[in-house]
Amino acid sequence: MRTHRVDVLVVGGGAAGMAAAASAGGEGARTLLVEEGSRLGGVLDQCIHPGFGLHRYREELTGPEFAARLVAELAGVEVWTGQSLLEVEPERPRARAVGTAGAVEIAAQAVVWATGARERPLGALRVPGARPAGIFVAGLAQRLVNIHGLLPGRRALVVGSGDIGLIMARRLHLEGVEVMGVVEIRPYPGGLLRNVIQCLDDFGIPLLLSHTVVEVHGRGRLSGVTLAEVDETGAPRPDTARFVAADTLLVSVGLVPEVEGIPFAPRDPTTGGLAVTSRLQAAVPWLFAAGNCLAPFDLVDTVAALGARAGTAAARYARRELSPAPAVAIGRGPGVAALVPSSLVPGEEATLYLRASRPLARAWVAVGAGIVGRTVHGVRPAEMIGVRLSPEETEALARAGNATVEVIPA
Secondary structure (H helix, E strand, O other): OEEEEOOEEEEOOOHHHHHHHHHHHHOOOOEEEEEOOOOOOHHHHHOOOEEEOOOOOOOOEEHHHHHHHHHHOOOOOEEEEOOEEEEEOOOOOEEEEEEOOEEEEEEOOEEEEOOOEEEOOHHHHOOOEOOOEOEEEHHHHHHHHHOOOOOOOOEEEEEOOOHHHHHHHHHHHHOOOEEEEEEEOOOOOOOOHHHHHHHHHHHOOOEEEOEEEEEEEEEOEEEEEEEEEEOOOOOEOHHHOEEEEOOEEEEOOOEEEOOOOOOOOOEOOOOOOEOOEOOOEOOOOOEEEOHHHOOOOOOHHHHHHHHHHHHHHHHHHHOOOOOOOOOEEOOEOOOEEEEEOOEEOOOOOEEEEEEEOOOEEEEEEEEOOOOEEEEEEEEOOOOOEEEEEOHHHHHHHHHHOOOOEEEEEO
16 A cells, blocks of 8 residues: 655545645645545535625635635646545544545545534434335425435425525425425524525525424325424424425534544544534544534534634644643533533634533633633524634633633623
């Protein structure tokens, strides 16, 4: 097996991976970007709707346009597509991959993990009933329609109000599919407010909050589902059950970080993604990570920004410029559903990304029992809150030995 030597290996050719590779290459590191698909871009190629790039490029782009901008930034970066990563060694930054040219060992100084996330299937909901044809995760339906020009059905229902589900409700409606509605078990939407307005409200598609699917029906092909309202604990109320005829069910109930390829790296228990410091560095010092493999983010611009930061840090590590530093663990306090990163490096600037556990008109985000505080208006669980910390603030949190984050009604 031949050996290919680089400074930085980036795994994953989506937004985070491309931004990481461009950043590492811009730092002068010999960088290799490995992607298992036949082309770069990941899920961006099938996201033909606008709304990307407002932060990174200061203009509104479609997913393919955003991907094309990132590809153009990869000058000087070696790119391998159609490569399946077989393993990463736990003791050192070495990986083995295989593609059309055969197997190869990649020896690096640092690795950036940017493999994204996968969708939760219907099985994650433990819904009883048949499993006929006509049930799709929303991303697969999006690919069928936008890439292959195929309609998944004629009468559809969406379960879960994640952003992909909201966008696909509109997309199917525009293609002539009768969309019966979007069903959400929580009392508030799971996607961005702009998507609720632009994808549902503007087209008269119902959003059924505090509802869930309690049974799936059909032999061979889906014939419909039974819906029911839920109480404050999320338990279905049998007296509200009703049948809805549909030949297609789209599932949009969240994402799971793709981290199975590096079982030796610790996970964050709140997100299921990799546990990293504010440098985006894992417990294995040569391993860095960015994007949805940390936690599901709502904006691709944020994912790309994290990728760029991880790429820069990896290049510095490869040059032995990133000296080891103790990190202070960040605690998830009341009102916080998800939090990235898992720890802070004292004396360095950092950004905390968190999701609130419930909507609030006005909130106080407190870090370290009030050592740091920010007022945030219009808090929604679907939208990440970013809290920037100065070097002085991270130092103060380290001295206090307390970096617990809380979201408090204000």
